[in-house]
Amino acid sequence: MIDFKIEDSGSEKTLTINGDLTIENATALQGIFIRSIETSEHLTINLENASAVDLSFLQLLCSVHKTFTDLNKSLILSGTCQEIFRDAVKDVGLLRHTGCGFECDKTCLWTDQDKESN
Amino acid sequence: MSNNELHRAAYVEEAYELLAELETSLLELEENLDDMEIIGTIFRALHTIKGSGSMFGFDDIASFTHDIENIFDKVRNGEMSVTKELIDLTLSARDHIKLMLDEPESADKQKAGEIIASLKDLTPQIISTNEVKTSPAPPHTVGNESEKDVTYRIRFRPPVDIFTRGINPVHLINELYPLGDCRITAQIDAIPQIVDINPEYCYTYWDIILTTGQGINAIKDVFIFIEDDCELDINIIDGGDNLDKEDVQHNLEDVFAGQGYVTNEDLPAITGSHKRIGDILLERNDISEEDLQKSLDVQKPIGEILVDSGLTDSGKIESALAEQEHVRNTLKKKDKTEQVSSSIRVASEKLDNLVNLVGELVTVQARLTQTSASRNDPELFLIAEEVERLTEELRDNTMSVRMVPIGTMYSKFKRLVRDLSSEMGKEILMSSEGADTELDKTVIERLNDPMVHLIRNSIDHGIESPDDRKSLGKPEEGMLNLAARHSGAHVVIEITDDGAGLDPEVIRGKAVEKGLIDQNAELTEKEIFALILAPGFSTAQKITSVSGRGVGMDVVKRNIEALRGSIDISSKKGEGTTITLALPLTLAIIDGLLVKIGTETFVVPLSLVEECVELTGEDISNAHGRQIANVRGEIVPYISLREKFLINGEKPDIEQIVITRVNDHRVGFVVDHVIGEHQTVIKTLGRVYKNIEGVSGATILGDGSVALIMDIPKLVQNAVKEEALINAK
Numbered sequence: 001m002i003d004f005k006i007e008d009s010g011s012e013k014t015l016t017i018n019g020d021l022t023i024e025n026a027t028a029l030q031g032i033f034i035r036s037i038e039t040s041e042h043l044t045i046n047l048e049n050a051s052a053v054d055l056s057f058l059q060l061l062c063s064v065h066k067t068f069t070d071l072n073k074s075l076i077l078s079g080t081c082q083e084i085f086r087d088a089v090k091d092v093g094l095l096r097h098t099g100c101g102f103e104c105d106k107t108c109l110w111t112d113q114d115k116e117s118n
Numbered sequence: 119m120s121n122n123e124l125h126r127a128a129y130v131e132e133a134y135e136l137l138a139e140l141e142t143s144l145l146e147l148e149e150n151l152d153d154m155e156i157i158g159t160i161f162r163a164l165h166t167i168k169g170s171g172s173m174f175g176f177d178d179i180a181s182f183t184h185d186i187e188n189i190f191d192k193v194r195n196g197e198m199s200v201t202k203e204l205i206d207l208t209l210s211a212r213d214h215i216k217l218m219l220d221e222p223e224s225a226d227k228q229k230a231g232e233i234i235a236s237l238k239d240l241t242p243q244i245i246s247t248n249e250v251k252t253s254p255a256p257p258h259t260v261g262n263e264s265e266k267d268v269t270y271r272i273r274f275r276p277p278v279d280i281f282t283r284g285i286n287p288v289h290l291i292n293e294l295y296p297l298g299d300c301r302i303t304a305q306i307d308a309i310p311q312i313v314d315i316n317p318e319y320c321y322t323y324w325d326i327i328l329t330t331g332q333g334i335n336a337i338k339d340v341f342i343f344i345e346d347d348c349e350l351d352i353n354i355i356d357g358g359d360n361l362d363k364e365d366v367q368h369n370l371e372d373v374f375a376g377q378g379y380v381t382n383e384d385l386p387a388i389t390g391s392h393k394r395i396g397d398i399l400l401e402r403n404d405i406s407e408e409d410l411q412k413s414l415d416v417q418k419p420i421g422e423i424l425v426d427s428g429l430t431d432s433g434k435i436e437s438a439l440a441e442q443e444h445v446r447n448t449l450k451k452k453d454k455t456e457q458v459s460s461s462i463r464v465a466s467e468k469l470d471n472l473v474n475l476v477g478e479l480v481t482v483q484a485r486l487t488q489t490s491a492s493r494n495d496p497e498l499f500l501i502a503e504e505v506e507r508l509t510e511e512l513r514d515n516t517m518s519v520r521m522v523p524i525g526t527m528y529s530k531f532k533r534l535v536r537d538l539s540s541e542m543g544k545e546i547l548m549s550s551e552g553a554d555t556e557l558d559k560t561v562i563e564r565l566n567d568p569m570v571h572l573i574r575n576s577i578d579h580g581i582e583s584p585d586d587r588k589s590l591g592k593p594e595e596g597m598l599n600l601a602a603r604h605s606g607a608h609v610v611i612e613i614t615d616d617g618a619g620l621d622p623e624v625i626r627g628k629a630v631e632k633g634l635i636d637q638n639a640e641l642t643e644k645e646i647f648a649l650i651l652a653p654g655f656s657t658a659q660k661i662t663s664v665s666g667r668g669v670g671m672d673v674v675k676r677n678i679e680a681l682r683g684s685i686d687i688s689s690k691k692g693e694g695t696t697i698t699l700a701l702p703l704t705l706a707i708i709d710g711l712l713v714k715i716g717t718e719t720f721v722v723p724l725s726l727v728e729e730c731v732e733l734t735g736e737d738i739s740n741a742h743g744r745q746i747a748n749v750r751g752e753i754v755p756y757i758s759l760r761e762k763f764l765i766n767g768e769k770p771d772i773e774q775i776v777i778t779r780v781n782d783h784r785v786g787f788v789v790d791h792v793i794g795e796h797q798t799v800i801k802t803l804g805r806v807y808k809n810i811e812g813v814s815g816a817t818i819l820g821d822g823s824v825a826l827i828m829d830i831p832k833l834v835q836n837a838v839k840e841e842a843l844i845n846a847k
Binding site for chain 2: 023029030037054062063091093
């Protein structure tokens with residue numbers, strides 16, 4: 001089970017998602033992200049209360065980040081990511097020293113995860 | 119069987135092997151608590167059982183094993199030390215995993231919980247299953263210094279629908295960590311925009327750099343279940359050990375021409391041992407040579423230039439950097455050599471079929487040899503000879519494939535000794551010799567039960583309690599030794615203990631009481647000891663759960679004899695007992711001696727035959743009606759097979775005695791003619807004839823006729839019994 005909420009603070013919005021961010025909920029999560037694109041210019045994703053994270057969710061995050069960048073919108077992860085999230089990123093082999101080729105504002109979601117986990 | 123069922127069956131098979139390895143390693147660890155290599159092996163076994171378990175739907179096993187794996191991760195990282203309690207509990211956990219595989223429905227969850235709780239008591243700081251992160255184990259260091267380590271570049275692209283098959287590719291990739299030093303980079307350039315993505319598809323693929331000494335097959339094994347559906351490229355990165363001599367020569371000349379001398383710092387440039395990023399990306403086809411050349415014209419780090427110009431993705435650069443660094447580090451450590459394992463796993467049924475086919479071939483070859491001999495055609499004779507040579511070679515090679523080292527049994531027995539001795543409050547150290555001695559896999563399988571019984575007997579009746587031993591001036595710790603060695607066509611296994619030994623007087627008394635022997639019977643010590651193999655014989659004062667019901671030793675004897683083996687007991691009161699088993703190397707094809715009685719042909723196992731001598735009418739009359747022959751001054755009793763098998767007809771003037779050795783006694787078998795050696799493919803006689811004594815099987819001869827294979831020990835045993843009856847009358 002997942003639940004989410006979008007908080008509005010002017011031009012910035014925060015999307016908080018709770019629960020199992022896993023393949024079982026992947027379709028629902030895609031829907032949440034598509035909705036957030038339509039309503040946000042600057043989106044912060046808060047995963048503080050995620051209970052499980054798997055590759056399908058990380059792919060969705062990457063995908064939504066691509067779309068945001070393409071639309072000249074910004075997407076970042078809140079600084080208080082859970083260890084469970086950082087471990088999943090590490091497990092998948094997503095830790096990066098440099099960001100993606102398509103994004104020029106150096107907001108790659110994976111570049112700082114190893115620093116936070118240390 | 120569906121693919122999924124096949125995969126699950128393969129998992130179960132692998133899990134059993136891993137559990138056996140786990141048990142052996144735990145018992146070894148008990149003797150050497152600080153051995154990091156053994157701890158690494160235990161961790162890897164647990165890790166694989168867990169990882170593959172969750173992949174194929176054995177969630178209970180995966181979850182249970184996960185907690186134990188975490189503990190061994192702590193041990194591996196030096197956060198926890200190995201204790202006897204930890205080993206005890208891990209062995210119990212191992213047994214529980216086995217039960218979960220054997221009979222999932224009877225695996226008690228409460229018991230699993232108790233084991234985990236006890237383990238957690240050993241490590242109060244342990245994190246519970248739900249809290250534990252599933253991050254991969256850090257690259258293990260055990261064996262990393264091996265000279266045989268090879269660095270591989272792996273690109274793994276799973277099928278897009280891998281999630282829907284219930285497989286998590288991350289679990290697969292994490293299986294690579296236990297193999298060695300591993301760098302994993304996920305490639306995400308194929309992930310589409312959020313509106314186009316199918317959230318249940320896997321778009322990620324991976325570049326992995328792995329240095330391992332376990333060979334390419336170990337890597338392939340990780341992906342074995344999806345190898346047909348995924349893209350998997352595994353390449354060895356040369357990293358300096360496959361240097362091209364011409365390149366080195368050329369580079370050396372360049373450096374020398376440039377500065378007039380060569381220093382240590384010039385070595386990488388000469389040997390080309392550190393590949394540059396551009397070279398790696400080129401090798402992987404991630405960029406073209408043109409792209410590389412263009413970028414090299416600009417003085418910026420090549421990776422940055424390529425990403426900035428949109429020619430490649432940062433993931434590719436990241437992966438290439440990882441490879442470069444990995445190889446550099448590996449080179450610093452050692453000169454590595456390529457070693458690719460070349461073993462494959464084959465279903466035992468296929469081997470059985472192969473042996474059957476070789477058996478048929480041996481039969482046909484015998485026919486060819488026989489035909490060629492009768493045709494007097496030198497060309498045909500030469501061909502037959504060549505076929506005979508090749509068949510013999512093929513037979514030996516096929517048999518060697520079925521050979522399994524006896525050491526595979528030893529580890530099981532080590533556990534048995536450990537558990538029984540602790541159950542009975544005894545201290546016993548088990549040692550073993552000749553673990554490499556090989557035996558046919560069928561013999562090994564059928565040997566298990568008799569061996570278990572003999573070991574149980576040694577522990578229960580043989581080795582005394584520590585207090586008793588102390589009072590007898592013996593070390594408190596008893597000794598049980600298992601030794602195996604080749605002896606001709608046999609393997610000899612000795613089970614020796616330093617316990618109380620057998621008391622010939624007590625055995626004799628018991629045998630008389632049970633009516634097994636006459637009060638006045640004259641028996642050697644060996645013959646008295648052999649009485650304990652008689653049905654219903656037991657000298658134990660009380661019946662324990664371990665042994666003492668008197669139903670075991672005769673079964674042991676029967677089982678060993680069914681394997682065409684023999685059992686011998688030697689013992690010294692107060693000092694210990696040695697039980698010696700002699701077993702044939704194989705049960706499928708033997709070398710036999712073909713003999714003829716009347717029109718019937720028989721086979722005597724050649725391994726028992728010592729010599730053949732003539733028996734004339736004069737010899738018979740000199741023996742005054744007794745069936746004995748004088749062989750160079752030695753009296754050898756014989757059995758007339760013509761009489762034994764009630765074969766009619768005239769016997770020749772000069773008969774032949776085939777002299778065999780059974781239980782250290784020479785016994786002759788009188789036949790009409792000795793034809794010669796014969797490769798004998800053993801065929802069982804079937805249920806109808808299973809109770810016929812004195813015949814252990816049959817074989818088909820070159821002319822298509824059937825020859826019975828004689829059960830020599832049984833014939834001797836029956837003759838002894840008959841004589842005893844006659845004497846008693």
